Amino acid sequence: MLNLHEAVKDREGYIDPSVFTDEDLYRLEMSKIFQKTWLYVGHESSIPKAGSYILNYMGENEVIVIRDPNSRLRVFLNRCPHRGNKLCLFDQGLQKGFTCSFHGWRFDTEGRLNGVADSNSYADTLKPERLGLKEVPRVSSYGGLIFASWDDEISSLDGYLGDIRWYLDRLLLKAFLGGIEVLPGRGKYLMPTNWKMMADNFMHDGTHVPITHTSFFQAVQKTQETKGIGWFGGNLFDSALNVLTISPTGVPHACGFFEFLGDTRADSSAQVQPILDRTMAERLGPEAVQWLDDRTKRLKEFVKEDKSMVLGSANWTIFPNLSFIMSPSALRANGIIQWHPRGAKMLEAWQWTAVEKDAPDVVKRFAASLLASDQAPAGMITIDDTENFDRMARNVGSSTIEERPFDYSMPGMDKQQFLEKFRQAGIDVGALPGSLEPLFTEEMARAYYGYYRELMAESR
Missing domain, CATH: 3.90.380.10 (Naphthalene 1,2-dioxygenase Alpha Subunit; Chain A, domain 1)
Incomplete structure (x- = not known):
């Protein structure tokens, strides 16, 4: 992989062009940059009331930005945990919950699994509490600008923005x-x-x-x-x-x-x-x-x-x-x-x-x-x-x-x-x-x- 200490000499002002083309470096950015920083996901005026949502991306991961029944800002990975199907298909809207178009699994706006088609077939083996939507752990807002981060240990948003x-x-x-x-x-x-x-x-x-x-x-x-x-x-x-x-x-x-x-x-x-x-x-x-x-x-x-x-x-x-x-x-x-x-x-x-x-x-x-x-x-x-x-x-x-x-x-x-x-x-x-x-x-x-x-x- 590209040696960044040689490729990025920021004080001298020299950047190797491979920084912008290297596929291995790009894959590393998805974990080192897009999972370790605060990322903008939307503005509060776009989701004014409980159940309103918009879609956005955090790196390559599509997420649902939504207000739950208590109007709390939540961000979920837009992926059904059953087979990974895209759960929400529209850029924005108002929902009481989401139903997967593949097998009919249903989730509420707090990310909980609350319904499975033909649930009797699971013979009481299904554990709904383990199968909710993956939630982004850190969500914060500044002046209506909503940011989220996958890094549970990241600094406060105020500290990040300075x-x-x-x-x-x-x-x-x-x-x-x-x-x-x-x-x-x-x-x-x-x-x-x-x-x-x-x-x-x-x-x-x-x-x-x-x-x-x-x-x-x-x-x-x-x-x-x-x-x-x-x-x-x-x-x-x-x-x-x-x-x-x-x-x-x-x-x-x-x-x-x-x-x-x-x-x-x-x-x-x-x-x-x-x-x-x-x-x-x-x-x-x-x-x-x-x-x-x-x-x-x-x-x-x-x-x-x-x-x-x-x-x-x-x-x-x-x-x-x-x-x-x-x-x-x-x-x-x-x-x-x-x-x-x-x-x-x-x-x-x-x-x-x-x-x-x-x-x-x-x-x-x-x-x-x-x-x-x-x-x-x-x-x-x-x-x-x-x-x-x-x-x-x-x-x-x-x-x-x-x-x-x-x-x-x-x-x-x-x-x-x-x-x-x-x-x-x-x-x-x-x-x-x-x-x-x-x-x-x-x-x-x-x-x-x-x-x-x-x-x-x-x-x-």
């Missing part, structure tokens, strides 16, 4: 604006690449954005000029930075393209985006305008108490395979994305749409449409990325010549020099948790692969 919670509270969950809800349904698409490649792309890669997605930004600019619709306003590449947080348990998470409400520069998103949002709200009608005005007041009240003056962000990754895509606009939905492994050279992306719960329906629909136009299965951004990763997949691991290591060594410009322009704009960057990094750097990816190597080397 300081990234500070950014989640302000940029995604936004309880001070009424919180979020996840709309029904999800987009799914395959990408011919290793799951880690997209996780690390959202962890740090601002460098590709103005190059790969040039046509997208041109289209947004044209739409802004002709229709007054613009959901990425201002000089994003000068008004944003990256944040790397390392949790108390050593887990790296990252928040990219982080921007500030208090940025006084004329071309910053803080100055440009509110004007664009107002124009879009006026096109949607009085209800949208009233909501935006109320939202702005609530945001200003929050800022009085919280001097961080946060505005927005773009790409995130919470280790190992959960990402978010956001925008500084109040009128664009946020995307919650999971990179599900489907072999060493394939992933399946699942994407949900998160909107502000207090927004009127006209805003929610419009916000969802903006997200669908860019970072979504048929969106302009996703298509750009898929083409690049398809070409990479065809190159990497297909040659008989010795591969050179991938270069992740970019340090970024001098950090103090980079942060000085934010200080000059009146932003107290010292008040922010985590390590503040230049927009174009690969420091976050180096942290990602360093922790990945540690997990893969653990003996337990």
Whole structure:
């Protein structure tokens, strides 16, 4: 098997391409990564009452995420213990229990076996208490985001997330604006690449954005000029930075393209985006305008108490395979994305749409449409990325010549020099948790692969 101490030299910034193609390594990841970390399995708004459920994956294992009769969050392996048949066949729904389509074994929403067809044939030998559904031992929720872990000894979810919670509270969950809800349904698409490649792309890669997605930004600019619709306003590449947080348990998470409400520069998103949002709200009608005005007041009240003056962000990754895509606009939905492994050279992306719960329906629909136009299965951004990763997949691991290591060594410009322009704009960057990094750097990816190597080397 690949020697990870040689293949992953995170401090030097060199990663052997075999890390993304080796089948033996992939199989080891299923136990070392996907059974030893907290994995996102859904949002509480998707299962609002007892008996409501959704399906998701933890690595390659499909699970049922459900509220039991006491509204407790439970996660079960979607597998009948009799012969291993898939038990629940639908992505989401409301059930009092589940019946296997093979032999008719029945289970309640607490995972207990409560019925067997032709039970007399077992002559009292069946032990129902031993034949319930396999339950994931650790389930926890943060701000409505539900996580689960197969590792009974893992740290608390709060300890696992660490300081990234500070950014989640302000940029995604936004309880001070009424919180979020996840709309029904999800987009799914395959990408011919290793799951880690997209996780690390959202962890740090601002460098590709103005190059790969040039046509997208041109289209947004044209739409802004002709229709007054613009959901990425201002000089994003000068008004944003990256944040790397390392949790108390050593887990790296990252928040990219982080921007500030208090940025006084004329071309910053803080100055440009509110004007664009107002124009879009006026096109949607009085209800949208009233909501935006109320939202702005609530945001200003929050800022009085919280001097961080946060505005927005773009790409995130919470280790190992959960990402978010956001925008500084109040009128664009946020995307919650999971990179599900489907072999060493394939992933399946699942994407949900998160909107502000207090927004009127006209805003929610419009916000969802903006997200669908860019970072979504048929969106302009996703298509750009898929083409690049398809070409990479065809190159990497297909040659008989010795591969050179991938270069992740970019340090970024001098950090103090980079942060000085934010200080000059009146932003107290010292008040922010985590390590503040230049927009174009690969420091976050180096942290990602360093922790990945540690997990893969653990003996337990």
